[in-house]
Amino acid sequence: MAGIRADVEASPGTVFKDVINAPVLSVKDMSVSIKTDNGIVRAVRGVSFSLSQGKTLAIVGESGSGKTMTCKGIIGLLPPGGVIDNGTVTLCGLDVTRAHEKTMRQVRGFNVSMIFQDPLTSLNPTTPIGRQIEEMMVLHRPDMNESARKARVFEMLDLVGISNPAERIRQYPHQFSGGMRQRVMIAIALTLSPKLLIADEPTTALDVTIQAQILELMNDIQRKTNTAIVIITHNLGVVASVADHVAVMYGGRIIEEGGVENIFYSRKHPYTQGLLDSVPKINRAKERLFSIPGSPPDLVNPPEGCPFAARCGSRMRVCGSYVPPIMEFGGGHSAACWLYDKRATAPPSAVSATPMLS
Amino acid sequence: MAGALLEVNGLSRYFTVGKRKTLKAVDGVSMRIYRGETLGLVGESGCGKSTLGRTVIGLYEPTAGTVRFDGMPVSPKRGSSLALRMQMIFQDPYTSLNPRMKISDILAEGIDNHRLVRSKAERSKRIAELLESVGLSEEHANRYPHEFSGGQRQRICIARALSVRPDFIIADEPISSLDVSIQAQVINLMRDLQDEMGLTYLFIAHDMSVVRCISNRIGVMYLGSLVELAESEALFAKPTHPYTQALLSAIPIPDPSEERGRHRIMLSGAVRSPIDMPPGCRFASRCQARTKLCDEREPELRELAPGHFCACHQSNCI
Incomplete structure (x- = not known):
């Protein structure tokens, strides 16, 4: 897998300015508010954290604590009515809060990808999964021809542990089980070798034995590709098995942050x-x-x-x-x-x- | 334990899918639930645990087999006399409360239908009692469901189940839609109510650690049948069925150093579809201890140690 990264870094259209040892992601005093019928929800109220390559940050908290909105703010996918009203988000050297939507589209895919809780609703039910993985390259990598894209699709399926790719790429999402669909989502997210992967409750909809496989897969991929991962979860067992750092959110703020050992053994x-x-x-x-x-x-x-x-x-x-x-x-x-x-x-x-x- | 309150014998519930295909959601389950105990039922999604719960309480007509509650047969037709003694709590407190009804009317629906009170004053006294027993207060009676949080709504669902003074409650994933800190409140409430009122629970959940902290005995289901049934302690100390072993090893433990030093049994192979299942053991496609016998004959639930049942050809004694 070592070849993937070099290949993308050299490619045209890459937005990040690579600075050695600089964090992949750095968030400073970010606030997000969302206009709703019931008033303005102060979903995120001044959070700061940073993450370097090859590390995993887990954001933990109850529903409504602002963990999902923090991540949606980072990749510029806030829901209608949502704005970042304060702070900066630096992703691979680029200030995301000031970036134009056109630039953001490049950033999403090349620099950051996101996977969601429910793989069934995030995949297109009418398109074979091979084409859904390929779509990323069709949109972002005009320099790749069809055979190069196909090769990459096979490579990705192999990476996420889906066997029999030649047959699988022609199948539709409903022909895959929940765990297999989440593997497809991970394959799509990693096709362009992003520096940062955001996983929003990636295993919540899955069974425990399948959850163990997906967590193992994420750990394994991180070792191979050195991707930084932000994982949002409310399951502290999942945190203990994948995270290097943990940020605990409550009421839109980070109330405690530290290494995984700090949080589990000397929480304050x-x-x-x-x-x-x-x-x-x-x-x-x-x-x-x-x-x-x-x-x-x-x-x-x-x-x-x-x-x-x-x-x-x-x-x-x-x-x-x-x-x-x-x-x-x-x-x-x-x-x-x-x-x-x-x-x-x-x-x-x-x-x-x-x-x-x- | 004072004898079986509920006896389930060879219970099956099939559904027809498409034209000629049968989905065996529950296939030949036999078990007993004793008075005053909590039987936890775990298994992955689609293993038939909810269908089993609904068939036991008579919401579904069984395809085969019998359910006897306190010696009386349970069937959808004779629901009303048993409705006073068996109640159910559902997973999603948002969809299981009628948004147009006041809390007082939701709680009193069973009381009114069965004419359990004589006067209005008695009715409102009972509602106040119910609200208090689940940690809410009398003034909540005139509000509507949308004014409550998820945890509070689940408390209301519990109060509604208690309104007819049942002996037996089936709780189908009662806490899985709640946040961790709220889950603990609801579990504690259910345990306190059990102690106070001598309730018997069938507690259905997919989360092993939640089931462990509330159950006396635990049954593990896989694709419609019970593969292991034992006292909680025995099940955790000596899981015997290969599926139970894999399930226990897959649960992430909230302790980083323990988590790192852990050996996981990773299952490979695809989960069989419950539609038109081939003969043999249901778990064979993912099992590491599989032999020829497993593909030919389905293992029966056998008692390997006192009270410890397991359905596997390969495990002989504990």
Whole structure:
């Protein structure tokens, strides 16, 4: 597979300016708002993170925490009424927020690709899958002739582990199983060897045994092609098996960020704590689960201060009125929580010591 | 355990697809559910676990086999007398509540139909009780479903199931459309209600770790039949069927170092279609321990250790 990358970098139409060691993706203070019938939803409220080549960032959070909108903002596919109203997104050296739609079309495909939760609705039911994979090259690589494109389609099917390609390319999506369809989606997304792959809940619609295969495949492809991956998921088991870095989102903000070990073994934010504790453990018997009381905030009228304050067991007076600053704990681990401020009255150890049973 | 509340014997439910093809959604399932226990039913999508639940409660007429509830046969025709004792909770709390009905009317529908209360005052008292028992309050009674979040709606669905004071509840993926932190609330609620009211549950889910934390016994389904049935502890300690083994090893554990050092059984081969299935073991196409016998004869569910049942030719004892 080593040949693929060189081949694309040399090709015309490539938009990225390759800077050695620069992060593939860097997001600074991005905010996204979406106009809806019920008012303006502040879906993302100032998130910053960066990702280098060959690494996987997992964005975790509940539904409505802003994780999908963060990613749609990055690739410029916000829904109607959605705008990035603050911040910058630098993708392979290009500021995406200021790029023209025409440039963005080039960026999507060459520099970044996205795969979605439900592979059945993202594939065209009336087109054979071979042509759907080829379409990427027809649109973006006018220099490739038909036989080169066919060869690439075969190569991609081989990469994602679909056997018998000569027959498979003539088949339609309904002739594939859920796991096979997701493999096709991954093949389409990686055809042009993008630097960054965004996977939005790629395994949620799949069965566990198939999920294991797809996660293994994503790890394997990353080793072969050195693609940076952003994976959005709510399954902490999936996070543990694929991620290098983790960003935990809540109420449109990143409330904790760090290496996967930091998040699982020395988490700082009470929400991260609660989230990890409320997951049923496969290796533990019938037991009462820890649960976070209440429900997530309404982002049409986001609360002042910390978004988690209303559900937090370690809440202090300051939490309801001022947004907590980002506290650094070294090694890229940070959390936005007032408990770690020097002036805090409650000791941070209280975070793990007080279970809040509903 | 005080004897079987529900007895399922050789239950099958087939559907006709196309002109002459048969889809065997449930094919010869036999099991017992004991009073006061939770039986978890796991399996991948399309394995027939929901169909089994719906046939057990009498929403579908069985193609073959019988279901006896407390000694009485269950069938769609005699639904009403058993409706008071068996209830169901569905997966999606958004589509299983009528958007035009007030919460109070949703909760009282069963009460009104079966004339379980004598006066209006008694009716509203009962509604208040139900709301309180699931962690909501009396003032929610006059609202409509759209005013509630997913977790709250699932609480309402649970309250509705409880309204006729049933003994047995079938919960079909009750938490899979909810967020993690809300899932825990609903599971805890279901367990508290079980302790208070002595309920018996058939808990259907695809998530093994969720099933484990609520079930006394677990049944694993594959393409319409039960391949393994055991006490939760025994199933996790000694999974015996090759499918159960693969399923358990595939579940991602929320612990990075454990996850890295783990050996996974990767299944290869395609899942068989439940339409016009060939003879032999259903799992044979993906099984590593497959022999000639597996292609010829379908294995029966055998008791390998006390209470531990497994349908595999290759596993003899535990």
